[in-house]
Amino acid sequence: xxxxxxxxxxxxxxxxxxxxxxxxxxxxxxxxxxxxxxxxxxxxxxxxxxxxxxxxxxxxxxxxxxxxxxxxxxxxxxxxxxxxxxxxxxxxxxxxxxxxxxxxxxxxxxxxxxxxxxxxxxxxxxxxxxxxxxxxxxxxxxxxxxxxxxxxxxxxxxxxxxxxxxxxxxxxxxxxxxxxxxxxxxxxxxxxxxxxxxxxxxxxxxxxxxxxxxxxxxxxxxxxxxxxxxxxxxxxxxxxxxxxxxxxxxxxxxxx
Amino acid sequence: xxxxxxxxxxxxxxxxxxxxxxxxxxxxxxxxxxxxxxxxxxxxxxxxxxxxxxxxxxxxxxxxxxxxxxxxxxxxxxxxxxxxxxxxxxxxxxxxxxxxxxxxxxxxxxxxxxxxxxxxxxxxxxxxxxxxxxxxxxxxxxxxxxxxxxxxxxxxxxxxxxxxxxxxxxxxxxxxxxxxxxxxxxxxxxxxxxxxxxxxxxxxxxxxxxxxxxxxxxxxxxxxxxxxxxxxxxxxxxxxxxxxxxxxxxxxxxxxxxxxxxxxxxxxxxxxxxxxxxxxxxxxxxxxxxxxxxxxxxxxxxxxxxxxxxxxxxxxxxxxxxxxxxxxxxxxxxxxxxxxxxxxxxxxxxxxxxxxxxxxx
Numbered sequence: 001x002x003x004x005x006x007x008x009x010x011x012x013x014x015x016x017x018x019x020x021x022x023x024x025x026x027x028x029x030x031x032x033x034x035x036x037x038x039x040x041x042x043x044x045x046x047x048x049x050x051x052x053x054x055x056x057x058x059x060x061x062x063x064x065x066x067x068x069x070x071x072x073x074x075x076x077x078x079x080x081x082x083x084x085x086x087x088x089x090x091x092x093x094x095x096x097x098x099x100x101x102x103x104x105x106x107x108x109x110x111x112x113x114x115x116x117x118x119x120x121x122x123x124x125x126x127x128x129x130x131x132x133x134x135x136x137x138x139x140x141x142x143x144x145x146x147x148x149x150x151x152x153x154x155x156x157x158x159x160x161x162x163x164x165x166x167x168x169x170x171x172x173x174x175x176x177x178x179x180x181x182x183x184x185x186x187x188x189x190x191x192x193x194x195x196x197x198x199x200x201x202x203x204x205x206x207x208x209x210x211x212x213x214x215x216x217x218x219x220x221x222x223x224x225x226x227x228x229x230x231x232x233x234x235x236x237x238x239x240x241x242x243x244x245x246x247x248x249x250x251x252x253x254x255x256x
Numbered sequence: 257x258x259x260x261x262x263x264x265x266x267x268x269x270x271x272x273x274x275x276x277x278x279x280x281x282x283x284x285x286x287x288x289x290x291x292x293x294x295x296x297x298x299x300x301x302x303x304x305x306x307x308x309x310x311x312x313x314x315x316x317x318x319x320x321x322x323x324x325x326x327x328x329x330x331x332x333x334x335x336x337x338x339x340x341x342x343x344x345x346x347x348x349x350x351x352x353x354x355x356x357x358x359x360x361x362x363x364x365x366x367x368x369x370x371x372x373x374x375x376x377x378x379x380x381x382x383x384x385x386x387x388x389x390x391x392x393x394x395x396x397x398x399x400x401x402x403x404x405x406x407x408x409x410x411x412x413x414x415x416x417x418x419x420x421x422x423x424x425x426x427x428x429x430x431x432x433x434x435x436x437x438x439x440x441x442x443x444x445x446x447x448x449x450x451x452x453x454x455x456x457x458x459x460x461x462x463x464x465x466x467x468x469x470x471x472x473x474x475x476x477x478x479x480x481x482x483x484x485x486x487x488x489x490x491x492x493x494x495x496x497x498x499x500x501x502x503x504x505x506x507x508x509x510x511x512x513x514x515x516x517x518x519x520x521x522x523x524x525x526x527x528x529x530x531x532x533x534x535x536x537x538x539x540x541x542x543x544x545x546x547x548x549x550x551x552x553x554x555x556x557x558x559x560x561x562x563x564x565x566x567x568x569x570x571x572x573x574x575x576x577x578x579x580x581x582x583x584x585x586x587x588x589x590x591x592x593x594x595x596x597x598x599x600x601x602x603x604x605x606x607x608x609x610x611x612x613x614x615x616x617x
Contacts (some may be wrong), residue, residue, distance in 0.1 A: 050507050074513030081311040081511075087360035088558030091270065098501050100510055127270070149512060 002047070002077070002158050002189060003023055007056035009042055009213075016042045017053070018213040022191075024158060029190040031182055033197060035234050040193045040195035041082065044162045047191065049081045058156070060167060075101075075153040080161045084138065088214055093117065093126040093217050099149035111225035112151055116144035119179055121172065127134040135167040143176060150188065150228045161192040165199060177203040196251045201225055209233055274556040280546035281569035282554075285342070288576040292338040293330050295580055297587060301324050311334075337473035341579045342572035343537045344470070347485045347530035349571025351565050352545020353552075354492055355414075357499035358523045359421070361429055362553070365546035366531045369436025371413045372542070375528075376465045376534035378409020380447050384454040385605070404479050407532030413439055414524050419471030446451040460549075470537035470579050484533030489503065489568060491526045495519050496560035503558065541594050543601020545573055550608060 002024035009017040017039045024030055030217075031042050045051035047058060049065045057178060058065040060076060074106045078099070086095060096113045104112075120140035129146065130141060134157050143164060150157040159180065165173040173196070180190045180203055186197045194200040200207055201221040209217040211233055217224045225247045293305045300308075308330045317327040331431065348366060355364040355371075365370045382405035421428070422433035444466060451462050463469075498519040501509040506516050534541070552566040578596040585591055 012339075045507075048507075048511060050510060070510055070515045071389055071513040079508075079511040081505070081508055084504055084508060087357075088362070088553060090500075090503060090558055094557070094559065095504075098504065101513075145512075200341065 001062070002058075002060050002191070004043070004047055004058045005056050006080050006175075007043065007046055007053045007058070009039075009046060009051070010054050015213050016231070017046070018200075018211060019056075020210070020213070020215055022047070022142050022208060024188050024189045024191050026156065026189050027184050028190065028205045029203055030208060031192050031194045031232070032204045032208045032210060033200050034210035037212075039210040041162055043080070043210070044160055044191070048077070049073060049161055050079075069239035070214055074149060075157065077158040077160060078149040080139075080142055080146050080159070081159045081165055082162045083135075083156065089129045091126070091130060092122065092130050092133065092137075092174060095130050095141050096126075096144045096148055099145040100152055104152060112148050116147045116151065117141075119147060120144045121175060132216050135170060137166055139164070140172065140176075147179070147183075150183075155183070156187040158189040158191065161190065163197065166193065168245060173199060179232075186227055197202070197225060199231070201247050225249075262576035265330040268477070268558050270584075274477055274559075274562050277552070277556040278562065278566055278569070281566050281573065284570050285576070288573045288580075289338055289342065292580050293334045294339065295584060296329070296334060298326070298329055299332060305330055306453045308595055319584055325407055336475045336478055337470050337579070338576060339475040340478050340537060341470050343478065343481050343485045344534040344541065345544055345571040345572075345575025345578075347481070347488055347534045347565035348541060348544040348570040348575070349548035350488055350492055351527045351530040351534075352565045353549035353560070354495075354499065354523050354527050355545070356549055357502055358520055358527075359432055360503060360505075361432060363429065363546070364432065364436075365541035365543065366410070366527070367540055368440070368546060369432060369438075370439030370441075371410045371417065371419055371527070371531050372535050372540040373440040373447065374413025374416075374542050375406040375410035375445045375532045377443040377450075378412070378532075379536050380408040380450050380465060381405070381409075383440050384450055384592060397555045401479065403533045403536035405532075406536035407484065407529050409443075410532040410535070411425045411525065411528035413443065418520075418524065463592050464539045465535075466540055467592030468597075469582070469590065469592050471583070471590050475539075481533040481537045484529040487563075488530035492524055492564045493561065495522055496564055499523070500558075539592075539594070541575070541597055543597045543605065543608040544575055546608075547601050547604050548574060565602060 004022040005019065007017050007020045009014065020039070022043070028234055032041055032043065042051065044093060046053050049058070049068065052066070060073070093113055096116055096212070099111060100109045100112065114123060114126070117126050120143050122137060122144065123138050125137060130138060133141065146159060150159065153194060158190060161180065164176050168176060180192060182189050196228065206218060207213055207221050207224055216232060217229055225240055227238060227240050230240065230249065235247055238249055240249060290302050290305060294302050305327065308327050311332045311606060312327065318324055324362070335598050351366050352364070355366060356362050361540045379402055386401060386405065417432070417439060419436055421432040423431070447465055448462060451465070498509070498514045501512050501514045502516070502519070504512070510516050548571045549567050552563055552570060554564050558567055568598060575597070578593055582591045582593040
């Protein structure tokens with residue numbers, strides 16, 4: 001289990017996260033939704049162990065996150081960054097291989113790297129310089145890297161994805177969510193920040209809706225995604241329907 | 257910690273090229289080394305140089321006076337100088353590669369960002385004021401303290417640079433260069449001031465400290481520099497993989513399991529050791545740490561394990577060749593070696609800036 005309890009984060013006297021709790025279980029996909037500035041990315045950083053909270057605690061497998069060594073922690077959870085600039089001209093395959101542990105043999109490593117690149121539909125680009133790829137392709141290379149990081153240790157760890165679909169086209173958005181579902185099906189856990197409510201509804205077992213640093217709703221997509229929630233979250237007037245099956249969102253203009 | 261093979265050259269295409277480039281660098285160094293022993297006021301045929309080296313291993317120096325003269329020239333004058341050039345060149349290039357990895361920026365050269373000037377200031381200060389404090393201390397200890405003082409100076413400079421250039425875990429190029437230039441200018445001014453007011457016999461002239469020289473190299477200096485250089489090389493391979501991950505960013509490197517602060521601490525200390533030792537024995541020699549790693553990244557890729565190996569070989573070769581020029585172009589006078597490396601490095605630096613115009617913005 002991956003647990004965040006009563007997390008509070010302050011910056012410049014303002015609460016960015018206020019009493020946020022979250023639990024992530026193996027086999028589940030949890031989506032965080034909410035407007036810009038809701039504290040979603042900060043929550044991800046706290047969950048990843050990258051940022052300390054001012055109050056509250058995050059535990060992984062029952063152990064406080066601050067008591068994990070960076071290396072051991074990397075075997076249990078991997079983090080997909082929102083956007084990653086790489087300093088030097090690494091090849092796509094070399095970036096993916098950064099997810100491998102040091103002691104991996106070259107052949108095992110190659111197999112995992114190629115499997116991950118195939119999973120994100122980028123095997124042909126493996127010898128291309130990362131910087132020359134498009135934004136969406138770079139994001140998929142990074143996804144392959146975090147997959148490799150967990151696969152190298154049994155594939156059952158937790159994936160933290162910060163806007164994994166942000167710069168992807170529709171088929172690759174769907175493919176990314178399929179990968180997240182497959183990871184959960186294989187016994188891993190997934191926590192993803194998603195901006196597209198429709199995608200969140202499709203992919204998640206649980207949706208956590210955040211606004212102004214607080215969780216204002218959580219639950220199964222079909223139960224909590226309502227006209228009222230969308231209005232409370234975004235101030236947008238929308239009607240949630242379910243044609244032909246499963247809720248979806250039809251924006252009808254911006255409203256204050 | 258072992259260096260994993262999996263990360264090294266996941267690409268076969270690049271793996272083959274990387275191997276050829278490393279072999280090429282090694283051959284280049286061997287050729288430069290031999291040329292440096294052969295070329296000078298007395299030109300000695302390479303075959304003869306090899307036989308003098310071979311005989312020298314067994315303490316044999318020949319019988320005729322001509323043989324003896326050549327043996328003295330090769331073994332006592334040119335060999336220590338060539339070995340020192342290799343050590344200094346390799347140290348500067350590897351230091352540059354590591355510094356660039358830590359700052360995630362190809363412009364971080366020890367000379368350019370004020371680290372070598374910091375080392376020179378500390379070395380000069382030690383020679384002048386250390387002598388005042390401990391005039392009765394034997395000369396050997398004073399000499400031993402010199403690279404340690406330079407190490408302390410470069411360490412202080414790197415720590416200052418890191419503090420000035422990094423804000424909330426991010427290092428901006430502009431901050432890095434501004435802070436580095438300011439540090440370098442300040443340290444050079446301090447060095448100039450101390451040399452101006454001091455009349456110490458031990459102190460060499462200002463050009464030695466600002467432009468470097470391998471003149472008067474002795475085995476004693478080799479012994480002073482070698483331990484620092486060995487620490488640099490041994491430790492740099494141990495953090496090669498972590499430096500690769502750092503290219504993703506500090507937070508991302510942590511996500512992949514790297515103890516970022518630990519790696520940065522090691523990197524800072526070993527770079528200070530390498531640069532300090534180099535400056536203590538040969539003054540400030542610029543551009544080696546900039547040009548060499550960059551060329552290797554272009555050819556062999558940015559993975560740090562090969563980058564460090566290649567930088568050591570190519571850095572040693574480049575400085576050895578530069579030294580041949582420095583001591584032969586204007587015989588019997590010697591050019592400061594920094595003049596030669598600047599002639600190679602400065603145009604390269606400009607080319608680099610133009611090439612990266614957009615990404616350095």
